[in-house]
Amino acid sequence: MKYGWIAGEQRFFFLMCIIDVFDRTIISYHIGLTCEAKDLVQITQEALMKRQLFSQEAKPITRSDNGPQFISHRFEEACAEFKMTHERIPPKTPNKNAHIEAFHAILKQECYQRNEFETYPQAYEIVSEFIQEYNQNRIHGSIYDLSPYEYRAALKAGSVKPIEVKV
Known part of the structure; x- marks a missing residue:
């Protein structure tokens, strides 16, 4: 979760x-004036659909902090329904969620600090455009200096080897 x-x-x-x-890749996201467990369930479902994982037996593990949305009964029930494993990091250990924390730092530096939002619709548009740019064009040193979309395409084409992820 990141506030703006x-x-x-x-x-x-x-x-x-x-x-x-x-x-x-930022697969799915919610931008809103509120952020509740129902929003988390919705973006989780969207992420599974975008990656075509609903019919797969093996689902990715979802890792989160202990925010109210993540510890809610609603999200717990959705994880059971989606047949997903949800693990929560220990309190005060953001390093165990390093990938999303790194994205939040990039978002803050390259989007929030460069824009003064006047209205919610403006913030929604600018942040959505930033996420698209991040996914499609922003290079990542950890994935061969490719953007997330370029990396997925290169993997599919067989032009790069998968990089082992350490979590």
Whole structure:
């Protein structure tokens, strides 16, 4: 979860993302003036659909901190329904969620600090465009200096070898 500030409206907005640590893609996300467990369930379902994983026996493990959305009964029930494993990191150990924390640092530096949002629709548009740019064009040293989309394409074409992810 990452908060953003809307200066023109003097209020915060919320961004919750699901990142694939293998290729660094932000698969699904929620931007809103509120952020509840139902929003987390929705983006989790979207992520599974985008990666065509609903019919697969093996599902990815979801790792999160202990925020209220992640410890909710609603999310726990959704994980059971989706047949997913959910693991929570110990309190005060953000390094155990390093991939999403790194994305949040990039988001803060390259998006939030470079833009003063006047309205919620403006914040929504700019952050959504940033995530698209991040996925499609921003290079990552940890994946052969490719963008997440380029890395997935290169893997599919067999032009690069998969990089082992350490979590």
